[in-house]
Amino acid sequence: MPLPADPNLEQLRHRARALQRAVRAGDPAALARVAEHHPAGVPAEPARAGFPRNAAQLVIAREYGFAGWPRLKRHLDVVTRHRRDPDPAPPPGDAAAEFCRLACLNYDDDGPRRWAEARRLLAERPDLTSGNIWAAAAAAEPVTVARLLAGAPELAGQDGPPYGWTPLCYLAYSRLDPAVPAEPVLATARLLLDAGADPNAGFLWHGLPTPFTVLTGVFGEGEQGPGRQPRHPHSLALARLLLRAGADPNDGQALYNRMFGPDDDHLVVLFEFGLGSGDGGPWRQRLGPMVDPPAVLLHRQLDWAAAHGFADRVRLLLRHGVDARTPPAGGRTPVEVAAAHGHAEVVEVLVGSGVPRPVLRGVDALVAAVLAGDRRRVAGLLAAAVAGHPALLLRAADTGRPEAVELAAELGFEPDATVDGATALHWAAWRGHLEVARRLVRMGADLGRRDDRYHGTPEDWAGHAHRDELVDYLIVQARGRSDPSFDANSPEISD
Incomplete structure (x- = not known):
């Protein structure tokens, strides 16, 4: 199971102590957890009274997918360094930090109202970017950024308030002006990259393991939809610039955020730069198996596309060699998923790639027929479906x-x-x-x-x-x- 949001070591130590007490008391649920996750299994009844703390810690670590407690602690150290809150309060009186807070996506309270407030603040205080590279980056002001870097090039890699991001992140997540011209945006990015900015910079939202990277901000969107979390106005040009500079294309959060709609321009660009290949990049090196490898990222994209009828995306993924035959553990293959959701075009695309045609029976057949709008196939199956799928x-x-x-x-x-x-x-x-x-x-x-x-x-x-x-x-x-x-x-x- 995944770690909770905002994980911390003391919280997990409490859980280990609670498990230790429950095992010593002979609690059946606690003993079942030990049986599943401890290599030695459940201790014999006389030994339960001495069930040690380190054994409980090992069980906790393995429940969260780690080999042992030391590995879990190292992971939490990384999380602590990179964890960020979605909407922290800026330092009192810091107009530049407040501008950055309002101008950028934070994946919490996003929307046009905030960005309009940021524009109003900048109009009232045009000087707030003059001495603040993070605000200058959010405003896409290359002249100001160049001047600040000339005096202190190390600023390109420094975190700044309110989010604790690098200037490149503020540029990527900024939604200040939907009509901003491309050139100042790209020029600002080039200045920062030339000064040593990390194209793979990012953060862990609430400490959760999938990183929000510079690319994530560029491609935008997500669960709240494009109205509240739009892509950057120059997402494709800016993404290509970052990818040429070394950004890893296997960006799990960017893929997740953009999978809800049928547009595939982000995937086309990412495939140009090696999406699906490599070892997962620097964030997987930091976080290990908590970050999915490239193949798993693409399988998840195929499953979603099959379930939601995105035939063009299925074609694109198949052209790039994504495996359409292997189902997830205990799950359905993509063609079975597409058939169950009534997406006939997706079924034909997958069958045309050599995947066996699925056979649906009973209620599954009725569900697929209704979702496909096929009245003839529905006859005779309706009563069971009404009861089973209200x-x-x-x-x-x-x-x-x-x-x-x-x-x-x-x-x-x-x-x-x-x-x-x-x-x-x-x-x-x-x-x-x-x-x-x-x-x-x-x-x-x-x-x-x-x-x-x-x-x-x-x-x-x-x-x-x-x-x-x-x-x-x-x-x-x-x-x-x-x-x-x-x-x-x-x-x-x-x-």
Whole structure:
């Protein structure tokens, strides 16, 4: 299992002491943990009273994937050096640090409001970059950066407030101006690299093991979507510059952040520079097996693409030799995943590469047929699926395919069913699937339903993701339901 966020040695020592006490007391769950992870197994009953602390520490270490306690301690030392908080408070009165905090992605409270505030602050205080290389880098001011480096070239490799990043990171994560010209950005990057900046610089967000590197910041995006975490305005040119300077293309966090949408320009660039080859780069040397090797990174990309119908990405990965035959431990092969999700085009691409065609039966066959919008194949399988997959319509909505949503509803699947407390309309709002939302509303989806985790309505989710058109649509529809005299379905209003 993975280490928790913000891991620390004292916390793990407490867990080892708790395990030691539980083993001495004969607790069955504790004994099962020892049996699974200690090479000597469970001590005989008379010896349990003397179960030593170092044995408990060994079990804890192995539960987290380390060979022993010393290796775990060395890992935590690395985490301590590179761990960063997502949104630290800047030093009081430090306008440059506050500017950097607002201008850059932090993968916590991101969004256009912060970047607009950074622009306002810089307009009020244009001098705040003059003596601060981190702010000058975030603002992409090559003249200022050149002047500061001329007096102190070592600044190119120094961490600065508020995030404890190098200047190159502030440049890469900055979203200050979506219309910034390419030349000042690239010129700033060249100055820093020529002065010795590390193109593989990065940090561990909350101490978690997948590093956020300079490339991660350049390629942007992530779980909060492109509205809140966009790629850098010159992501491809800046990425190529960094890769030529030695940035490792096997960037697990960048791959993860960009896998949610179908665009593959980041993969094309990374493959140009050796994605999938090598030993995983300097971060894997630091963190060892906590960082996935290149082959595993690409297998994960293929699995995701197969599950989400990204046929072009599947073709791209296959062209670069990614193994499509071997399933993850205990899992399905990519072609089985694609078939189960109704992605016929992906199935044909994989079968065309020599992978055996999968055979789906029973409920799996019905699920695939509904997701593919294939009415004929659905006949005779519906009753078992309704009982076994009550949230199928939500899955259809999440794919962004309105015809699948409509078919699922016609077959009796519930539009307000939830997964993790959120409905199909919540997810359509978050993803920006306007046509899916229209169909859900027409079939009676609950506009005021609040999700269980954040207690937000679909309108709240759309607003948080900056899906402005969807926000407007949901507001109009809510008014139409509350005011019988208001025609929410008028073409002039709803469309």
